Amino acid sequence: MAGKPTPRPTDSELGILRVLWERGPSTVREVHDALSRSHDSGYTTILKLLQIMTEKGLVVRDERQRAHVYATSLSQQRTQSQLLGDLIDRAFGGSPAKLVMQALSASKASAEELTVIRGLLDRMEEEAK
């Protein structure tokens, strides 16, 4: 089985996915309203995008109500991993560590965040034993 993996979302699609991750399953109107705050595209634009995303398998649609309800088909984490892996391949010569180092250098991470990262590092070194 397996079919094809979901394609990498485009910029606009990612904007919609962000809304769905935050709000949970939503109607076109809800997504549109949420996006209106920042970006403004017409209602039918969002509708069309969601229709296309359904075809691509990026979201799933519940048609039981008149106003269809859309939900992401992959968790935020899974999509993030996918995008990350993609970037690692395309721009960091396949080395996740290179990406991490580069990101850390450019990062204005807070003290707490640095602590969390350090903890993660500790655990990884433990497991590597």
Place this chain on the structure above:
Amino acid sequence: MAGKPTPRPTDSELGILRVLWERGPSTVREVHDALSRSHDSGYTTILKLLQIMTEKGLVVRDERQRAHVYATSLSQQRTQSQLLGDLIDRAFGGSPAKLVMQALSASKASAEELTVIRGLLDRMEEEAK
């Protein structure tokens, strides 16, 4: 001054940039040959892409020889940072730390790499004081 910042390279463009980073300034033929190993596109396709990239400012062209020589206009590091910042904004809610953590979790970084990362972390915590 400043003009506009160079646009985010597309996938194909990034493939070409990778070759230029690795080989240094190169002719169309050299880039084409290098890419032939993995991907195969026609010679004029690469030529056209490089012409467009020149217009966009992603590469610079030396026309003193009959076979023009192309070079990247931004260092690999600078482009990587740009792509990273972009991904952080688009998929990680603007939090570099989230990206780092996600990347670290999925990473099979070597012991040395982990050490380097830890050193980086130390320096950052020092400076944050």
Place this chain on the structure above:
DNA sequence: TTGACCATACGAAACCTTTCGTATAACCTC
């Protein structure tokens, strides 16, 4: 100097993304 070869330039097709107008149907209220 002519022909084979190699380079760039140009234009256009094919495809994808993003946008939205318009058509049509469902629903609600009076």
Place this chain on the structure above:
DNA sequence: GAGGTTATACGAAAGGTTTCGTATGGTCAA
């Protein structure tokens, strides 16, 4: 049940990416 509101579906335009064919001119050797 008529009219206003709100939904989806559809089609198509505008712009960007990727592809390559063809035109044109420079280079070199016989």
